[in-house]
């Protein structure tokens with residue numbers, strides 16, 4: 001039988017502590033909430049009032065339930081108020097000495113059987129535990145932000161944690177309506193160990209001006225279905241907290257990719273801590289407000305598309321999945337589309353696939369019958385690029401091989417009218433190597449659509465060192481007019497999405513390889529803790545391990561970053577033919 005806890009203490013009422021108090025009180029527990037001074041207490045209380053108030057407004061809580069919930073919480077500034085609690089959760093700033101001092105003090109105040117838990121994201125629970133006279137009763141209890149919403153709690157046991165304490169804490173997590181994964185004491189545990197390398201990488205892309213904050217965030221949201229972009233997430237986490245977590249992870253693993261990007265420190269020094277201070281990577285309406293307001297860095301589409309060339313007729317080259325989806329996008333948006341496939345059979349295949357897809361949209365009520373007919377009427381198939389002499393924009397979506405694409409661009413260069421924009425959908429080849437196969441590299445640009453193109457809203461617009469500004473403006477305007485969200489980036493391996501996604505997937509494989517956690521626990525931590533639509537191993541099996549390996553090799557070759565070197569386990573799976581869902585076996589069997 002698990003122990004029933006009645007009274008629980010929370011120390012530190014910041015971003016996490018206030019949310020944890022709310023979770024506890026919502027579940028009927030009596031909570032003693034402590035912060036260091038009256039100002040901090042009143043801020044924490046304001047946070048809880050605000051959050052429960054919003055729940056009342058949304059009809060998720062009645063006013064009476066809110067009053068009961070608030071009535072179960074007592075606030076204070078003295079740890080001595082915790083003498084009678086059964087359980088304490090600490091959520092003070094991410095500093096080891098501070099946490100050790102608090103645990104040592106709590107050890108003297110709390111009942112001997114009380115369990116002491118830290119919400120630390122990265123610090124060693126063992127080091128915190130040994131600051132007390134009861135290391136067997138100290139655990140990590142890592143909630144996710146925002147605590148009332150996110151379902152995951154990582155329960156961290158050390159080599160001295162007593163088994164019945166772990167059992168009691170697991171039962172307690174379940175009583176709170178949360179999902180637990182229990183793991184050993186390693187910096188970052190599961191979720192942060194995988195999340196923070198990615199966040200740091202995103203911050204470095206921003207810092208090096210590879211892409212704008214809006215574009216980095218939109219790319220990961222729209223390209224990977226993540227609930228938030230990485231920079232918005234850093235703002236939510238708090239830049240100071242993120243810095244401390246990275247720093248601890250770096251000190252433990254000496255992985256360069258965890259060395260906090262220099263801009264973190266500059267922003268923290270300047271008081272730009274994220275949402276809690278009203279400004280971080282973005283500017284917020286007020287401290288603690290989730291509402292982003294425009295600032296000097298906010299982009300304007302009008303300015304970006306200035307000087308755009310006129311596009312009425314579009315050419316698409318290719319007859320595969322991507323080409324067919326792209327033809328659909330343009331035809332539905334009202335452009336005349338001429339596509340080029342290598343044989344009459346392929347031309348007919350594309351038209352059949354296009355008709356099928358549009359019919360499906362009609363059947364689902366997403367497209368009117370006359371719109372489908374009009375879209376189909378705008379599409380013409382051809383077997384040679386000679387048909388593209390008059391088009392304003394060509395989008396190439398043929399085989400992902402450099403010599404094949406170069407030959408195609410050489411041919412387009414011969415037939416297309418001067419001023420036509422020539423775009424490639426390559427996801428991995430250097431756009432400049434394709435551009436220089438023409439006599440007009442300034443007119444060549446990357447338009448990286450995502451699969452399925454008709455559904456996915458993201459397009460990475462890739463400019464080379466030679467791309468003319470009005471060519472970029474043209475493509476941005478075209479993307480907007482076909483309902484796509486364009487993000488701008490430079491011509492290097494992985495662009496934004498793959499460069500951020502694949503090192504994270506590789507890190508997950510390395511964690512599995514190190515036997516720190518199972519594939520199920522890792523997938524569950526990322527889905528339940530971070531709101532990802534799929535766990536890394538589910539995603540790897542969908543993408544195909546051979547494809548992932550190829551992308552990781554490319555990233556490694558481009559950046560020579562030791563941390564990007566493909567995990568040996570991935571290479572072995574590919575060698576063994578375990579490619580994922582497509583072969584019926586990958587990280588899992590299907």
Ligand SMILES: NC(=O)c1ccc[n+]([C@@H]2O[C@H](COP(=O)([O-])OP(=O)(O)OC[C@H]3O[C@@H](n4cnc5c(N)ncnc54)[C@H](O)[C@@H]3O)[C@@H](O)[C@H]2O)c1
Nearest residue numbers: 012013014015016035036040091092093094120121145237
């Ligand atoms: N922010 C996140 O997304 C997140 C997620 C999970 C876990 N965590 C962890 O939770 C802990 C708290 O992080 P946060 O983001 O809530 O930080 P925060 O800065 O928002 O809040 C920290 C709170 O602790 C209080 N405090 C400082 N010294 C204290 C003391 N001596 N006694 C009592 N209270 C004191 C501060 O006044 C503040 O209210 C950290 O260990 C962090 O790593 C953070």
